[in-house]
Amino acid sequence: MAYTLGSTNEGQTRSVGPQHCVTRVELSVTATSLLDRDVASKSDPFCVLFHEVDGNWVELGRTETAVNNLNPVFGVKFQVDYHFEEIQKLRFAMFDEDKCATQLYEHDFLGEFICTLGVIVSNKKLHRPLILANGKPAGKGSIMITAQELSDNRIITLTLSGRKLDKKDFFGKSDPYLEFHKQGEDGKWMLVHRTEVIKNTLDPSWKSFTVPLISLCNGDVDRNIKVLCYDYDNDGGHDFIGEFQTTVTKMSEAQNSVEITRDYTFLDYILGGCQLMFTVGIDFTASNGNPREPSSLHYINPLGSNEYLTAILAVGQIIQDYDTDKMFPALGFGAQLPPDWKVCVYWPCILHAYYTQTHADTQIKL
Structure with missing residues (x-):
């Protein structure tokens, strides 16, 4: 049985499943x-x-x-x-x-x-x-x-093939597939990955697959990995073909072409200097209702805020930690603004504050 490890080919999807949010x-x-x-x-x-x-x-x-x-x-x-x-x-x-x-x-x-x-x-x-x-x-x-x-986000891609496997089927050849097991701290073997079944062949070439290194060997390149080969049967009585044990280190030495890459997390980008910018867009159209009525999203309860302010606060408190200047542009859209009362597609909300302060009797028309 031959095996090769390396980076995926150009255009090949490399997916290891959904990442943990923590x-x-x-x-x-x-x-x-x-x-x-x-x-x-x-x-x-x-x-x-x-x-x-x-x-x-x-x-x-x-x-x-x-x-x-x-x-x-x-x-x-x-x-x-x-x-x-x-x-x-x-x-x-x-x-x-x-x-x-x-x-x-x-x-x-x-x-x-x-x-x-x-x-x-x-x-x-x-x-x-x-x-x-x-x-x-x-x-x-x-x-x-x-x-x-601390998370070990290294991933490894394997491409495996078999040669001259045992014939297990009476009317055909074999339908081989592989199982990868890692050894736990208690010495017991745990299934990590199972390949697809290749029908009617003694010289299978399985599709490349990618797994997290921590799943394959707990991140330890010298930890034993056991690979089992079976002939698939529809009744579940799969015939054992053979097995071998190896490590990532041994496989690397055998092929001299192993490349272990990283599956970058969100935190990798943050630690790498990525900043998040927060811009607020507020709907001032008539669809929000009369701002003097409690049913309006613009209504400010004397004992609290409103849904817009609550949402801005909830998001802003998180994003502010990742923005160096702590400046959050706020834009409004869909209102008639003084002095000409034309409908404005968007405008900086600072204009609203300016007109409120300088023209106490002037209000934006919805």
């Missing part, structure tokens, strides 16, 4: 010029990471303590699930360790920094001053947070 991110923390809370020596800082859950801060983890060090580089990393569509608020708090303390608040507070995970990953490396609990700058001390994606 990506694991590793956060590394360093600090500089921290406050010195000790008398006979320097501070012994450690960092605690909290995330916000229903308005409360919940601890996610702690670094090790850097003894007698005002410029610590912490070896312990924080791992967080990244959800683009959510506002994930994080709090990095620095403390000077007191060996007699049994509660976190008993350690000397050195300062903190609060932001969203979106801000961190959009900057890749974030350097900010520490703030005291009362909101005032700590005066000394800053924190640097670096984000790195």
